[in-house]
Amino acid sequence: MRLMLSFFRAYRGPTLLMLLALLLSGLAEGIGLSALLPALNIALGTGRMDTGAADLSGYEAVIVETLHSLGIATTLGNMLLLVLLGIFFKSVFLLLAQRQVGYTAAQVGTDLRLNMLRAILRSRWEYFLHQPAGRLTNALATEAERSSQSFVHGATAITFLIQSMIYGAVAFALSWKASLVAIVAGAIVIGLSHFLVRITRRAGRRQTSLLTSLIGNLTDILASVKAMKAMAREGQADRVLASDTGKLNKALRRQVIAAAGLDAGQELMFAGFICLGIYVALGIYDMELPTVMVLVVALGRAFSFLGKVQKQYQKLVQGESAYWAMLDSISEARDAAESAGGAAPPTLATGIRFEGVGFSYGENASVFHDLTLDIRAGSLTTLVGPSGTGKTTLVDLVIGLLQPTQGEIRVDGEPLSGLDPRAWRRQIGYVPQDTVLLHSSIRDNVTLGDPDLTPEAIEQALRDAGAWDFIQALPDGVDTVVGERGGKLSGGQRQRVVIARALINQPQLLILDEATSALDPDSEQAVRQTMEALKGRITLLAISHNRGMVEAADCVYRLRDGRAEPVIAGDVA
Numbered sequence: 001m002r003l004m005l006s007f008f009r010a011y012r013g014p015t016l017l018m019l020l021a022l023l024l025s026g027l028a029e030g031i032g033l034s035a036l037l038p039a040l041n042i043a044l045g046t047g048r049m050d051t052g053a054a055d056l057s058g059y060e061a062v063i064v065e066t067l068h069s070l071g072i073a074t075t076l077g078n079m080l081l082l083v084l085l086g087i088f089f090k091s092v093f094l095l096l097a098q099r100q101v102g103y104t105a106a107q108v109g110t111d112l113r114l115n116m117l118r119a120i121l122r123s124r125w126e127y128f129l130h131q132p133a134g135r136l137t138n139a140l141a142t143e144a145e146r147s148s149q150s151f152v153h154g155a156t157a158i159t160f161l162i163q164s165m166i167y168g169a170v171a172f173a174l175s176w177k178a179s180l181v182a183i184v185a186g187a188i189v190i191g192l193s194h195f196l197v198r199i200t201r202r203a204g205r206r207q208t209s210l211l212t213s214l215i216g217n218l219t220d221i222l223a224s225v226k227a228m229k230a231m232a233r234e235g236q237a238d239r240v241l242a243s244d245t246g247k248l249n250k251a252l253r254r255q256v257i258a259a260a261g262l263d264a265g266q267e268l269m270f271a272g273f274i275c276l277g278i279y280v281a282l283g284i285y286d287m288e289l290p291t292v293m294v295l296v297v298a299l300g301r302a303f304s305f306l307g308k309v310q311k312q313y314q315k316l317v318q319g320e321s322a323y324w325a326m327l328d329s330i331s332e333a334r335d336a337a338e339s340a341g342g343a344a345p346p347t348l349a350t351g352i353r354f355e356g357v358g359f360s361y362g363e364n365a366s367v368f369h370d371l372t373l374d375i376r377a378g379s380l381t382t383l384v385g386p387s388g389t390g391k392t393t394l395v396d397l398v399i400g401l402l403q404p405t406q407g408e409i410r411v412d413g414e415p416l417s418g419l420d421p422r423a424w425r426r427q428i429g430y431v432p433q434d435t436v437l438l439h440s441s442i443r444d445n446v447t448l449g450d451p452d453l454t455p456e457a458i459e460q461a462l463r464d465a466g467a468w469d470f471i472q473a474l475p476d477g478v479d480t481v482v483g484e485r486g487g488k489l490s491g492g493q494r495q496r497v498v499i500a501r502a503l504i505n506q507p508q509l510l511i512l513d514e515a516t517s518a519l520d521p522d523s524e525q526a527v528r529q530t531m532e533a534l535k536g537r538i539t540l541l542a543i544s545h546n547r548g549m550v551e552a553a554d555c556v557y558r559l560r561d562g563r564a565e566p567v568i569a570g571d572v573a
């Protein structure tokens, strides 16, 4: 029940409302049930109701006295009406409680998803890079859902527990001895079948880790399916996924067997105890039939609800591990949150300077030591260098996604670490190597749905990106739908739409991360012209081995051995 306590702490108000509705529902059910014994006595014509409360046993006497003090005659009609009213109010309050459970469960799932997403998006870049995409997908898709279902099962277990206690209380009022025996019997049944709950808990934990692994592998495989098919290696993917799904299947089977075992075992044991109880009550203690009948109904229902409590608890523990796993992931990501940085407003009037910068990924992965370079404002600086020499790392340091381990990066003479990081990044336009367009219009692809961007701003960004002329030639202009992943445009056209997307917010610094590496000569030439046209107006930083981008650059740096050396464009091989 640690899980329900955790939910209670997080959703105090909704949980209290739910509990109140459940208690009222239980109370209504208890009142209805209390009228059953007088109703039966009247129906069976035992004559006990005619003599008044004085001749009645404790429980019945209390009921009859209460009814008389309320001015309600103990007629069969009134008693049956009371039973019906009890059931009616029980159903109304139960409905309210269940509505509250449903709303809170949906809120649990939504909050977990949003908290996870926000924590991951606000985490340090190095932490983010080490997160398998599948882990996030699995958390958002399956773990959040399993967690909210656990809340539903926990709340339903509480509902059944309250109902079980109401029936138990009525039975206790009728015969405390019989009820004590029943409590012991109930505890034996619950205790004997608890090992099945433990099996389910283990199967649930296994499912949580297997689903993370399966969805992680699936995400990776889907990303490289073309290469796998091209080399006829899809069998390998099949083997990996088949092994994961096979293990998942085994865990699910265990869970199914444990649930079925609990169902069958409980029913048999409870039925056995009820039969034994009837035999002892009628055959040995010679109790009256109406009392035994109500006792059987009350204890039978109490047993039945107790059994349901355990079944719901079994379902709760099955998904419980998903909730703890999500909470762990959220807290881990929060611990890895990006530092708040400084507060100084950024400008980019003179340039960015790296002064003796050192950087390493962890202890043994040194990338830069004593790196010094200048990126003059309004110029195009191109970075070249063999693979793995740190070009992307340098860009990430400029953006402020990574922090130097030694030296300083200055923007207009101010340490980058002292600038407001979000304000700094709002000045940056970033064009990645892979141009992923949305299956929507060019307009949507440029604005990314921002309604504040005017048609004039869209046109200007497309003109600056050198895309306006080809877009004018399209039948629907900026409203042309670009197709799945932009498939209806050429590589160069796609790239220029992405550059327009980066330019629309009027950045001071445009970064192109190998943005022209996949382009044909004509497209590359068009992007180069765009860069040349932008020079002087904004600062440009490009990672590129492309001859055009090197020739167009005002300054070219080659990264080597953890340092940057300026090179003449013609010397770049």
Ligand SMILES: Nc1ncnc2c1ncn2[C@@H]1O[C@H](COP(=O)(O)OP(=O)(O)OP(=O)(O)O)[C@@H](O)[C@H]1O
Binding pocket: 126, 129, 361, 365, 367, 385, 386, 387, 388, 389, 390, 391, 392, 393, 394
């Ligand atoms: N997240 C990371 N954790 C550990 N090491 C990393 C990480 N990212 C990059 N590296 C290492 O840092 C070095 C520089 O990587 P980086 O990606 O910056 O090089 P690059 O010059 O951009 O390479 P390429 O031209 O192949 O894209 C490489 O040795 C790489 O293995």
